[in-house]
Amino acid sequence: RAVEMAETEYMVRGKGYLRGRADIEMLVVKADKGTPVLIRDIARVELTPDERRGITELNGEGEVVSGIVMARYGQNALEVIANIKDKIAEIGPGLPAGVSVQAVYDRSELIKRAIDTLKRTLLEESLIVAAVCVIFLMHVRSALVAILMLPVGILMAFIAMRLLGMSSNLMSLGGIAIAIGAMIDAAIVMIENAHKHLERLEHAEAVAELGSDTHSGSSLQTSPQRITEWGSDPNSAGHTKSAAPISAGHTQGNLQARYTAILNACKEVGPALFFSLLIITVSFLPVFSLEGQEGRLFSPLAYTKTFAMASAALLSVTLVPVLMLLFIRGHVMPEAKNPVNRVLIWAYRPIISSVMRYKKVTILLALGVLGVSYYPASRLGSEFMPTLNEGTLFYMPASLPGMSITKAAELLQTQNKIIKSFPEVTSVYGKAGRANTATDPAPTEMFETVINLKPESEWRAGLTIDKLIAEMDKALQFPGVANSWTMPIKARIDMLSTGIRTPIGIKVFGKDLDEMEKLAKQIEAVVKAVPGTTSAFAERITGGFYLNIEPDREQLARYGLAVGDLLDVVGSALGGEMVTTTVEGRERFGVTVRYPRELRGDPQQIAREVLIPTMDGAQIPLGQLAKVVVAKGAPGIRTENALLSAYIYVDIRDRDIGGYVRDAKKAVAERISFPPGYYVTWSGQFEYMERAIEKMKVVIPVTLLSIFLLLYLNFQRITETLIVMLSVPFALVGGVWLMWFLNYNLSVAVAVGFIALAGVAAETGVIMLIYLDHAWEAIKLKCRSAGREPCVADLYEAVMEGAVERVRPKMMTVVAIMAGLLPILWGTGTGSEVMSRIAAPMVGGMISSTVLTLAVIPAIYALVKQWRLARGLEG
Helix, strand or coil: CEEEECCEEEECCCCCCCCCHHHHHCCEEEEECCEEEEHHHHCCCCCCCCCCCEEEEECCCCECCCCCCCCCCCCCHHHHHHHHHHHHHHHHHHCCCCCCCCCCCCCHHHHHHHHHHHHHHHHHHHHHHHHHHHHHHCCHHHHHHHHHHHHHHHHHHHHHHHHCCCCCCHHHHHHHHCCHHHHCHHHHHHHHHHHHHHHHHHHHHHHHHHHHHHHHCCCHHHCCCCECCCCCCCCCCCCCCCECCCCCCCCHHHHHHHHHHHHHHHHHHHHHHHHHHHHHHHHCHHHHHCCHHHHHHHHHHHHHHHHHHHHHHHHHCCHHHHHHHHHCCCCCCCHHHCHHHHHHHHHHHHHHHHHHHCHHHHHHHHHHHHHHCHHHHHCCCECCCCCCCCCEEEECCEECCCCCHHHHHHHHHHHHHHHHCCCCEEEEEEEEECCCCCCCCCCCCCEEEEEEECCHHHCCCCCCHHHHHHHHHHHCCCCCEECCEECHHHHHHHHHHHCCCCCEEEEEEECCHHHHHHHHHHHHHHHHCCCCEEEEEECCCCCEEEEEEEECHHHHHHCCCCHHHHHHHHHHHHHCEEEEEEEECCEEEEEEECCCHHHCCCHHHHHHHCEEECCCCCEEEHHHCEEEEEEEECCCCEEECCEEEEEEEEEECCCCHHHHHHHHHHHHHHHCCCCCCCEEEEEEHHHHHHHHHHHHHHHHHHHHHHHHHHHHHHHCCHHHHHHHHCHHHHHHHHHHHHHHHHCCCECHHHHHHHHHHHHHHHHHHHHHHHHHHHHHHHHHHHHHHCCCCCCHHHHHHHHHHHHHHCHHHHHHHHHHHHHHHHHHHHCCCCCHHHHHHHHHHHHHHHHHHHHHHHHHHHHHHHHHHHHHHHCCCCC
16 A cells, blocks of 8 residues: 655655564464463574484584485486586675585586596507507508598597587597498408509519510610519528519509509408498497397497497498599508518418318317306306496495484584595585475485595505595494495496495385394395495385374364364474564564473474473363374385385395305395295396396397308308308307406496407408419419319418418408507506406407408318318319
8 A cells, every 4th residue: 555745755665574583482472361371481593403314514624505406317427527617616606605606516627537547548559559550561652541530530420429419528439439440441451452462563563673674685784773672481592583663753554553453452342341341330239229228338339439430431442442543642562572471471371281180180279268257257257237437436334224313413423524534535525314305205315425536646656446445434333323435426326227326226115014024134134244245235125113102093083172283292392393484684584482402302392392382271281192202114105016015125245246146145035934925126237237237148149140140241251151151159159268367257338348349350351261262263264264173282382371371461451450459458547447347358369360360260161161171162
């Protein structure tokens, strides 16, 4: 309303807001004959915090107010964090004196470290692979073909990532990293084959020039040209001829001849190489079928590796031939004079000679090595994923239910103070209970502590992350508290996926809470005795503390009261009831009425002091209308698949998950008898591992079938296809032995490495078979030109030529792949724990696959062709 005075309108406003304690104390409760009864006469007015179910503490110095920033799904984490930091810096000057905003967990540092590690690895790989090309070819211009093709292929992979909206992260860059060595395989083989063709061309030109000079009567000494040494056997006497390439420029005809030779070299091996790169690409596609956590983790790696290899396959038949025409000019050092090639032939010739003499023995020895590999394979442990060292620890102790908020605050501060005393720790942020939200139902006794660590270079000498955890665990031994250690990101993923915050969880299912708790305690006792257990804690699903108000309905009826009337009074007296709100500036504070602490301290006092008003105005003590009883009950109830469940959290150390669960299952089965209707399941990382194993049982056969089909499409013959397929099991041999030597456990990362190895191993077999087939076809053509059919001696000559004389390209591809993988295997930066597990089976497998390619495949090839010769099938 408004009033008008002196031609001015005035708004009527009442000012009755409560402004503080004094205003509340002056409120009138009742007045009798002019005598008011004020709030201050019958109650105390105190400033207190609202009832809370959570506490946060920093560095053992006391409580703090904290918040969590949630990023929208699909947003780039680095951009979100950078924007948050900018906003904090913006609002900082406007904060009250003594108030500051401090980040207690910053994931951007982990992301940057992981990306920097992969960037460094990519650079190292590229330089090493480039060096391999230069050393083997001894021709910088030729090496430039592979060196230039590599960044173009990587760039194409990045373009594909950009188009799909993929970010650069540990796994996406890792996919490119494990592909680098294989990406240039086709370029290497095509360049080397071009060198071979150019050697033959230069030899033919030199011979023609020599004939021309002799015919004209001119001497070699006066010739303006030199003729190079040429030949395939550097050790044979009298093998070289006085010859040299044209030292000046080439004529137009010579250039055309060189171009033709290079193109013929590309046509000769290009289609098979394209198929071999396609095999590597397609063989990795089953990784896309992984689901759940492992699928989300490895799908970026699968995408980028597929992009990289597909780009390499495309470039091998488009860009590489063009670059070869542009760069392969001038004098090409003959293989006979290349020191690397001379050493390779010197070492390999006696080996292949022995292999050809004892072909069946060689094959039997290879089968024996395959059988002996059962020993390391049977001793490999198993886990879902190797632990990624995030550079930050996550301490999640579990304790008995019923801990008060005061005790939780005391224990949390004590724990944080102990942790902060370690010199490797920069800050400790702890949380007990939950925020005032229904989306975080954590009980007060649930602690979560983020421990930020200094860089490992600043740690005490000889200290590792495992040793540091062991020291902290020893220092944090409290009665009734079971310790559990993990990493922040890993913990969140685990809890969201299965609800289990430890590496191993056991879930008891049944229909009676008391019986389930009894079984859970028995399981806890059993698994504590299993070697490798650091802590085991069974949830006390009936261990909550309750103050039960049990109404006496007869007494209530006598006074005309309903149960709801009684419980309403009890609720407001003990829990408090908000009756109004004070307004102080822009702030609002609730005013709650409840009994003082001294009147609600124990059940007897509550029964005596809490008064229930009746319909006629009488006040009846609560004890006359109900029983006040302290009792135990369920602090919370879990259900899964419509069944009640109880959890046992198990933390382990120095054991692989698969082996530990196997022993724990056996112990539980032997010592605990489950009543009908009760059973257990094993969860946590073990659950992921079991799911991944079942998926791999399908994925790996699909991978092998894909490789087989592509090989058959390439060779169009079942025998050659089967010969190349033999490279896969023999490649596994080296991977298994290296895994055992490095003490790595089998995991999804290792399985991905083996899947990648299968394609690469098949490629090395394809390259060997290309040269064996070319040599054999050339020998057969030569024999037919001489008017006779090829014989076994011709076959052996072809095998020796295809294997020995072309050992350089085969070793170049193997060394390039291994050189690309070794920086990953030896890496120690953030993310190396996962990437090294992918690289290890590939490195070990390439070693054994090389032995197979250089020794066993020629032996099998010779036996197969010899069998066909005997039956007239090779005419």
